[in-house]
Amino acid sequence: MRKRLLRKAGAICLAASMALTPASQSVMAEEVYQEESSSTEAFFSEESSAEETMANADDSLEAESSVNETEKTETTTQNELTETEISTEADTSIETETSIETETSTETETSTETETQTAENVTAEAETQKEAANYASPVYESEGYQYTIEDGKALLLKYTGTNKNVVIPSTLNGYPVTKLTSDVFMNSSIESVVIPSSITEYELTGLNMFVNCNSLKSVKIESSASLVANMFDRCTSIETIEITGNPSIIGSYAFQGTKIKKLQIPSSVIKIDQSAFAYSDIEEITIPAAVKEIESCAFESCTALKNVLYESSANIAIRMFENCSSLESVAITGNVTSIGAYAFSNSGLRKFEISPSVTYLESHSFSGSKLENITIPATVKVYGTSVFFECENLTSVRIESDADISEEMFSRCNQLSKLEITGKPTAIRFRAFYQTQLGEDTVIPDSVTTIEDGNPFKKVDYSNTQDGFLYEVTDNEAVIVGYDGKETDVTIPSELGGYPVTKVKSMNGGENIINLVIPKTITGYAEEAFTACLSLVSVKIESSADIPAYLFAGCNMIEQVEFTGQPSSIGDAAFYGADLWDVVIPDSVANIGAAAFTRYDESGNYLYTVENGEAVLLDYFGTQTDVVLPATIDDYALTTIGRMNVYSYQNIERLTIPASIRAYWYTEFGVFASCENLKYVKIENSADIADSMFYDCKSLEEVEITGKPTRIGSSAFEQTALKKFDIPASVTTLDTAAFALCDLESIVIPSTVQNLGFIAFSSCNKLTSVTIGCKNCDNLGLAFSGCSNLKRIEFGSTVETINMSGLDSSMHGNLYGKGITLYVTEDTPAVEYVKECTKWGFSYVILSKNQTGLINVGNNVWHYKINGVIQQNYTGLVKHAGSWYYVKNGVLDWNYTGLTKYYGTWYHVQKGYLNWNYTGLTNYYGTWYYVKNGVLDWTYTGLAKNNGGWYYVKNGIIDWTYTGLTKYYGTWYHVQKGFLNWGYTGLTNYYGTWYYVKNGVLDWTYTGLAKNNGGWYYVKRGILDWTYTGLTKYYGTWYCVQKGFLNWNYTGMTNYYGKWYYIKNGVLNWDYKGYFTQDGVRYYVKNGVGTVQ
The missing domain is CATH 3.80.10.10 (Ribonuclease Inhibitor)
Incomplete structure (x- = not known):
């Protein structure tokens, strides 16, 4: 994690030993619920499961085309499907079995609903009895309230009225109402409430004062009692709050997540507690001068907040305005003395005036802001x-x-x-x-x-200069700190200004140096001392001083390095960027650092080093933006990818990392971190995803992993644009902040994951749905902190414990955003844990263990389940409500367009849906195939249109090698390297005969000359006529053709329709006059026409 941790702790999990929630605090009774599944077909019987599993992406479609024509015809006929028919005998039997199961399931559902309703009624009755039993005094009911009498005052227990606009009474039957408890309005449908001035105390025993009051929009507070912690937290519909009383404290999370846009903080307020307004829709706020103390995160992630008037002298607290992305103005008029850590981090502030009263700017106080x-x-x-x-x-x-x-x-x-x-x-x-x-x-x-x-x-003392060398004197020794000379051949001097030269701190200014000698007298260097010497070609090192890291890093023109001294070590990246192949290392060297010596491959595209006989890639300098890394470089197996330069790999947009990679080097930054152009990555290897590997790749939208890594490192995909991600079933560990601050919309965590990292998905504000299969969710409490739009968490049947022990209970309700529903499969260990979570304001649904088919889990996210279990290992087609959909790793993939194999036939999928109406070309792993009515047609040979262009297809595949003619609906067209070229006019060969093409179409009407490969030929009615000898007219000039070819070397007489004409260099010469003898015959020529003499 680079620079941010989410503060709030808490959650949905309870320690196994935690006591059951009292009935008076329970949100809801157990509900058994089967989510809608429009199709209950089971596609995977024992006999057919192997056939239905999606073919490996590496399976070659070309293999299909190699079968003989008879086989292909039979296969195509057998597998041409309609929208209502995609069945084989196995499929038919499965659907029959399914229909029986569906009937049984319907009966079971009816029975279950009846039992559930009964259970709910019994539970509700029991809760009422328990509530009454909790009070020694009798329970009364009046004016829509249940209440009891304590110390001569009415203590409200429950609102039972039907009025949606509520004014809490000051008295009930003559008894004053002075205290408001947290259960009074629990689960009510009130829309507005007025809290009178008679209220002097709020008693908070549950999550907040208005648990699950989802319709509450307007609040007026006339009371002067301090607003307690979580008072309106989770009341996501509240739009207006008016405070006319004089409270002194606004408690922690009091207005968190509400929709209030404006609020006037009363001048009576002296303290604003932690996260009081966090994640709310507030647009402007004034902090009065009376406020003496403000705790952390008070306005964190108020993304609509634009203007702040800060009249208070309270110090600006830790993370006070963090992630306030719309923040434009903060005017401080109070005597603030410090600005807290992360106070304005990642905010939209472009201008800010630090008050003269400020003495301390804490860590990261403005980091990532727009200043x-x-x-x-x-x-x-x-x-x-x-x-x-x-x-x-x-x-x-x-x-x-x-x-x-x-x-x-x-x-x-x-x-x-x-x-x-x-x-x-x-x-x-x-x-x-x-x-x-x-x-x-x-x-x-x-x-x-x-x-x-x-x-x-x-910092250089320019007063000490000699022969172009800048130096400083320390302990009677000269240390070189720069060079402003013009020489190209330079030897470091042994003495400057009468002082012995022992160290080189910097040679900044030495851009002109080509050949460098470092003498024996040098006893030490600073790191990066020669990095400014960008013209260096040759370096001779006579010194025996150890070579520090990055000494010549970036001196990419160095071709020769000669050691005559005896250093004992050569540091990391000492000659990084140089193309060095034949360096003789002294025997004295005991240690060589990472990437100390580098080289370029033959193409010049890849910079690499060699470790233990294998290549380590360090950078890419090619011009291609779609890069498939090679498995070998210069006959060295490429097994590792590293990075020593922050600017490496910057021009790559699409990247494929091969199966040969076994490891990634992680130095001070991730291997591909901050590669701003990177949009797509395919990882074919099984090396663990390294820490910060793609950190801050802001354009990264898609990652496809076909290998089997076991770990996704800390911050590996933090701050990327990923909207979806398929965690491979091989992964056992998700480290800290692995996907923090991503654009993920949903995520499925497979049952193989053993360790769910701290804040692994924190602040993924577009995340709405999570499915978890972890057996032990020890870090679940913080994994999704700050995911403000998370609405659904489903626990798979493999979940056994949900743990949040050790966290302050006041923070539990703050972790997962607002209005979250927990889903759990019946008869699984997680059921009891989920029930416990009701005390923190979560609702829950118990799912039937018989769920089979595509299940909508919300926000158009569909899971493929069999008997309540997500089929995370399945990729292929699934039928639902009469249509077929593409599922990848158990989740319907709406983004997928391409081919998929099902029962031996390949089908075309468009955006997750099998489109029977589609006829045309589709790309699959770099090869283009012809699809007819949604099915790949191996028999088709001819033209096909795609994106306005026409292409030549042979046996279902575009043939990029073909150049010639092809017939399409009675017309012949010219194809060049697989593409119909409408701009082509000229000759083309087809089965030994040359034809004339005009604007891409064979022109049967054309008679005349046509040019091909520098020669001119005679065409008659669209075909080159090799038999013709005579004259032909072309653009007003007559030319002599001999056996179909215009012979520019011919000079003589030629007969054309009974007359003789004089030809010079292949052209009829109308100007010629005189005698000409040819083959013993004498001609008299006048104006180009000859007569025999």
């Missing part, structure tokens, strides 16, 4: 780390503060090009300005004495 410029005033005394980390719009910074610039303070602000420091900091810490646009010309104040690694500039 464009910032001024840090002199009053700021301390920074946390990564304050402006990944502010990608930030272009200009002014620092007036004297505080030392902290670690990664502006790291990855990749547009930052202007920096002005008017303060007097003494240090610029590690990677403070890493991956910015700042360069060597950045002006650093004299007060700075320390610049740590990872910054794009060094």
Whole structure:
């Protein structure tokens, strides 16, 4: 996880030892429910299951075409299907069995519904009796309320009225009403409520004051009692709240997730607790000066919030406005002294003025925000780390503060090009300005004495120069810190200014150096010391100093490295980017770091290194955007993919990772992290998905895994555009934040997963449906935290424990968003755990264990089940309500368009649906096939149209090798390399005869000349006439043809319709006059026409 953790803990799981919920707190009685399945056909009897399993993607369709014509005709005839008929004998028997099962199922459902209703009535009666038993005083009913008398006051127990617009009474039968308990309005359908000034206390014993009041839209609070924790949490329909009383505290989660757009916080409020307005629809807010304390996450993820007037002097709390993506303005008029960690992280803020009262900017306080410029005033005394980390719009910074610039303070602000420091900091810490646009010309104040690694500039004392070398003196030794000379052949000097040169810290400015010699006198280097020497071709190292990491990294033109010294180690990526093949390593070297020496493959597309006789890919420099990585590079098996440079792999849009890969190198960043153009990835290998492997690939929409990895690493797909993802059945571990902040809409977690990582799916705000098969869901409590639109969680029959032990109970109701329903299959261990969750506001449905077929689990997500179990290993066709659909790993795949095999026949699927009306071409694993009425037609040879173009199909497959003629509906067309070329005019050969084509069509009417491969030929009625010798007219000029060929070398007489004509260089010469002798005959020629003499 890069820079964000979700704070809220909690959940749907209860420790096995937790006591049962009292009936008075229970939300609902057990409900047995069979979800609609329009088709109960079972397709998988023992006899047919092997046939119905989808063919492996690697099965070649061409193999089908190799069968003889008779076999293909029979197969096609047998398997041509209509919309209502796709059956074999096996299928028919299965449907017969299914119809019997359906009848039985209907009877069972009727019986179950009756039993369920009875159970609900009994349970409701028991709950009423238990509620009454909980109070020593008698229970009365008046004005639509059940109540009891305590200390001379009416204590409301339950609202039983029918009025949807409720004003809570100040008195009941003469008894004052002063306390409101959490059960009074539980599950009611009220639409508005007024809480009178007589209420002095709220008693919270359940999830919130208005549990499951889903119709509640308007609230007026006249009471001055402090608003307790979770008071309106989960009341997702509330649109307006008016507070006319004078409460002093707004409790934790009080208005979380409501639809309120505006709220005036009373001046009586002195404290706003944790997450009080989080995830609400509030658009603007004023924090009054009277507020003295605000706790964390108060307005977190208020995505509609635009304007904030902050009159309070309370410090801006941790994560206070995090993920407020629409935030435009925050005006602080109070004397705020600190801005908390992640306070404005990932917010929409483009401008912000740091108040002069602020002395402390905590870690990540503005990280990932949209800030464009910032001024840090002199009053700021301390920074946390990564304050402006990944502010990608930030272009200009002014620092007036004297505080030392902290670690990664502006790291990855990749547009930052202007920096002005008017303060007097003494240090610029590690990677403070890493991956910015700042360069060597950045002006650093004299007060700075320390610049740590990872910054794009060094502080240089330009007063010490000699022979182009810039140096500083430490302990009577010269250390080279730059070079501004013009020489191309350079030897590091042994002495500068009378001081011995022992170290090279930097050779910045040495872009012109081609040949470099490092003498014996050098005893040490800084990392990246020579990375600016981009013209280097040859390096001779006489020194015995160890070679540090990245010493020559990026010097891609280096061809020769010679060691005459005796270093003991060569660090990681020391010569990264150079094309080195024949480096002799000294015997003194005991350790060589990762990618210390690199090389390019023959094509120049791949940069790699060799480890243990195998290739490790490091970068791709080709121009193709659709890249299939090779299994071998220069005869080395490609088994590992690594990355040593943040800019690697950036131009790839579609990527296939081959089966040969066994491992990924993870260094300081993920292998493909932040590859902004990457849209599609196919992973054919079984190597575990590495940590941060595709982190921040913002365009990544589709990942297909055909291998069998066992682990998906932490942050592997965090912050991608993935809408769907099929977790392979081989996966046993999902690590921390593996899919955090994705666009996932639904997810199925297979039963093989043993470890569900901390916040594995946190803040996936488009996620609505989750199906879980984990046997033990130990981390379930936080796995889906912040998924604000999650509505459905289904627990498979394999789930045995749902665990959230150790979490504060006040947070349980906050984890999964609003209005979640839990689904569980009857007679499975998870049933009892789900029932426990009702006390936290979850409703539940118990599913029949007999569910078979396609089941709609909400939001158009369909699961394929047999006897209540998702068929995660099945990929293929499933029939439902008379139509056929494509299922992948047990889930209907609405995105799939292509072919699928079913009972030996290949069918065409369009967006998850078998389209019987489709006739045309379809692409399947790079090959185009011809489909007729939804079925692949192996017998078809001819033309087929696709996206406006016409293509030549042979035996059901586009033949890209074919050039010639083909007949289509009585007309002959010209095909070039499989494509009908309407622009072609000329000759084409078909079975030994040459034909004349005009605009792609054979022209039977044409007689005249036609050009082909530089020669001209005579065509008669569309066919080249090899027998013709004589004249022909072409664009006003007469030419001489000999045996069908225009002979430019011919000069002489030729006869045409009884007359002799004079030809010169193949053309009739009307200007010629004189005598000409040919074959012993003398001719007199005048104006090109000859007579025999």
